[in-house]
Amino acid sequence: xxxxxxxxxxxxxxxxxxxxxxxxxxxxxxxxxxxxxxxxxxxxxxxxxxxxxxxxxxxxxxxxxxxxxxxxxxxxxxxxxxxxxxxxxxxxxxxxxxxxxxxxxxxxxxxxxxxxxxxxxxxxxxxxxxxxxxxxxxxxxxxxxxxxxxxxxxxxxxxxxxxxxxxxxxxxxxxxxxxxxxxxxxxxxxxxxxxxxxxxxxxxxxxxxxxxxxxxxxxxxxxxxxxxxxxxxxxxxxxxxxxxxxxxxxxxxxxxxxxxxxxxxxxxxxxxxxxxxxxxxxxxxxxxxxxxxxxxxxxxxxxxxxxxxxxxxxxxxxxxxxxxxxxxxxxxxxxxxxxxxxxxxxxxxxxxxxxxxxxxxxxxxxxxxxxxxx
Ligand code: SF4
Numbered sequence: 001x002x003x004x005x006x007x008x009x010x011x012x013x014x015x016x017x018x019x020x021x022x023x024x025x026x027x028x029x030x031x032x033x034x035x036x037x038x039x040x041x042x043x044x045x046x047x048x049x050x051x052x053x054x055x056x057x058x059x060x061x062x063x064x065x066x067x068x069x070x071x072x073x074x075x076x077x078x079x080x081x082x083x084x085x086x087x088x089x090x091x092x093x094x095x096x097x098x099x100x101x102x103x104x105x106x107x108x109x110x111x112x113x114x115x116x117x118x119x120x121x122x123x124x125x126x127x128x129x130x131x132x133x134x135x136x137x138x139x140x141x142x143x144x145x146x147x148x149x150x151x152x153x154x155x156x157x158x159x160x161x162x163x164x165x166x167x168x169x170x171x172x173x174x175x176x177x178x179x180x181x182x183x184x185x186x187x188x189x190x191x192x193x194x195x196x197x198x199x200x201x202x203x204x205x206x207x208x209x210x211x212x213x214x215x216x217x218x219x220x221x222x223x224x225x226x227x228x229x230x231x232x233x234x235x236x237x238x239x240x241x242x243x244x245x246x247x248x249x250x251x252x253x254x255x256x257x258x259x260x261x262x263x264x265x266x267x268x269x270x271x272x273x274x275x276x277x278x279x280x281x282x283x284x285x286x287x288x289x290x291x292x293x294x295x296x297x298x299x300x301x302x303x304x305x306x307x308x309x310x311x312x313x314x315x316x317x318x319x320x321x322x323x324x325x326x327x328x329x330x331x332x333x334x335x336x337x338x339x340x341x342x343x344x345x346x347x348x349x350x351x352x353x354x355x356x357x358x359x360x361x362x363x364x365x366x367x368x369x370x371x372x373x374x
C-alpha cells in the first residue's frame with residue numbers, strides 16, 4: 001500500500017485558527033500547477049510502488065477548476081502505477097461544491113469527499129472566519145449525496161469558547177441525520193501567530209477551557225458510538241468500510257509521496273519535506289534548484305513515531321513488532337514503561353496488541369510521552 005498527497009496551497013480567506021501552509025492570493029496559481037506537474041514527473045523515479053490512495057489536501061483543493069484538476073490527475077496517472085480501486089479523496093469547502101464542481105470531481109475520478117464543515121452553527125462559523133454558512137454546509141452534503149458520492153467525510157471542531165453543549169449535540173446530530181459515514185472531529189488548538197492567538201492575547205476571546213473540551217470529547221465518543229461509528233483513531237470515526245485508507249496508511253507506517261509546497265514524504269527510512277513557500281517552490285522547480293530537505297529516520301525516532309501513531313488507533317502497539325524491530329535498550333524501555341498501564345483501566349491487551357481504552361484515550365498524550373524513548 002502506498003499513497004500520494006498533493007498540496008494545493010490556496011484558500012479564499014484565512015480561518016482564524018489555521019496555521020497550515022496556504023495563500024489567499026491566487027496570483028501564482030497557474031505557475032504553481034506547472035511546478036506541481038514538474039515535481040510529479042521528477043519524483044517518479046523515487047517512488048515506484050503501486051498507489052492505492054490519492055489525496056488532494058490544502059489549502060482548499062476544491063478551488064481548482066476543471067482543467068487544473070485534469071492536468072494534475074492526468075500527469076499522476078501517466079507517471080505512476082495507480083491501482084484500480086484507488087481511494088481518491090479531495091478536501092472541499094462547502095461553498096465550492098456546486099453541481100458543476102461535483103460533476104467535474106466525478107469526471108476526474110474522485111470517489112471520496114472530505115468536506116470542511118467545522119460547524120453547522122452560523123455564530124461559530126463567523127467566529128472561525130469560515131467562508132461558508134450553516135445552510136451551505138448542509139446543502140453541500142445533500143448535493144454531494146445527490147451527485148452520487150456515498151463515501152463522504154466531514155470535519156467538525158469542538159472546544160471553541162462559543163460552542164455550547166446544545167450546539168455540539170446539534171452538530172453531531174447532523175452527522176446522523178445526513179447519514180455521513182465518516183467524521184473527523186478535532187479539538188480547537190491555539191496555534192502561535194494565528195488570528196485566534198492574537199484575539200486571545202488581546203482579551204477579545206476567552207481562553208479555551210480544558211474541562212469543556214473533555215466534556216465535548218466524551219459526548220463525541222458516546223454519540224458516534226450510538227450512530228454505529230467506530231473510533232478507529234482518536235479524532236476519526238467511521239462506519240465499517242468507510243475508514244480513510246489514506247490516513248490509515250500513515251498511521252500504519254506505509255510509504256507516501258507528498259507533492260507541493262510544505263508537503264512531506266516518507267520513503268524507505270527517509271523523510272522529505274518541501275519548502276513551505278509558494279514562490280520559493282515555484283522558482284526552485286523552474287530553475288531546477290533544491291526545494292526539499294531530507295533526514296534519515298534513526299531507530300529511536302522510528303520507535304517514537306511507531307508509538308505515537310499506533311497508540312492513537314484501534315490497531316494499537318504490537319509488542320512483537322517492537323521486539324523484532326528495535327534494539328534491546330528500546331525493548332527494555334518499552335517493557336518498563338508499559339508495565340504500570342497493563343493492569344490499569346487505561347489499556348487493554350488483545351493477544352499481542354496494546355490498545356487504549358476509553359479512559360486511556362483521555363490521557364493518550366501522557367501515556368505516549370511515558371513510552372517515548374529520549
Ligand atoms: S480553508 Fe482550511 S486550509 Fe484554508 S484557512 Fe481555512 S482551515 Fe486553513
